[in-house]
Amino acid sequence: MAPPKDLLRDKASDAMVHRGWLSMYTSSDSESSHNKDNARDQVLSEVARVVSMYQDEELSIRVTGHSLGAALATLNAFDIVANGYNRAPRAAVAALAATGCPVTAFVFANPRVGGHDFKSRFDGARGLGPRLLRVLRYPTAPLYHGNELVWHNLKWYLRDVAGAWGGEAGRSKLAVNAGEQGLRRAERRARRARSKSTGGGKWG
Structure with a gap:
């Protein structure tokens, strides 16, 4: 577990998240042809661009993912709201300027992302907090997928x-x-x- 300090404006370390998911979300590699910019920067820059472009309209942001993608979607939805990427300060729509547009994460087979304090932060991020719809077929993420004849141990x-x-x-x-x-x-x-x-x- 690690504190997601880059995602928290106050840089506090009370909320802990899975170190691996956080690393996947925030790591970049200047030598790589695929991830010179990390996933966080890529998504947030596009969200900021779109919110600015459509600031005079009624907006909502939806993030989705499955398994690892679900963990990243959870971090991303929190990040968007906690750092105000869903707000346009000069927007004609008062709600978009004040509290921001609603952000919802639709996640499938989502592994646990953080501890109790992160959940509290998630629920209370910027007053409203992002919404999360977690779809699970089983109580925990499966250990293997599909027919046992096509996977191996x-x-x-x-x-x-x-x-x-x-x-x-x-x-x-x-x-x-x-x-x-x-x-x-x-x-x-x-x-x-x-x-x-x-x-x-x-x-x-």
Whole structure:
């Protein structure tokens, strides 16, 4: 966890967010051909441009994302409101000048982004705070996606190649030279997967 000081005008460190999500949102690389500017700067400059361009109209801002994108959308919605990017001080529409236009994040399979203090900051950002609609199919983000025939668990592959079942309490014991036994086990698994598979793909 890390304090999102760049996102907070008061630079306080009470609100903590996931360090990885914050890094993805605020990191840039001058050597890269893709992210010389970080995601935050790219989005906020465009939001500022559009709000300024349409400041005399009734506006609303919607941010959306799935999984990692949902985490970034949550940070972005907070950032837009907390730093006033949804306001146009010289706007003819009084609400846009005073409190800013509404900002809503529609997030799907959103992992937890921050702690309790961040939630309090999120809910109270600039008085109104951004709104968040979180769509989850399961209580937590899934560990893997889709059919188990098309994803793999590296630990099981490594056990097949370098481990042998047995040992104490049914645990696998490391047998680096399991060689033939590991290969036979891997071949059996591949045959089982082929027989269950309805697709036309071939394994090895």
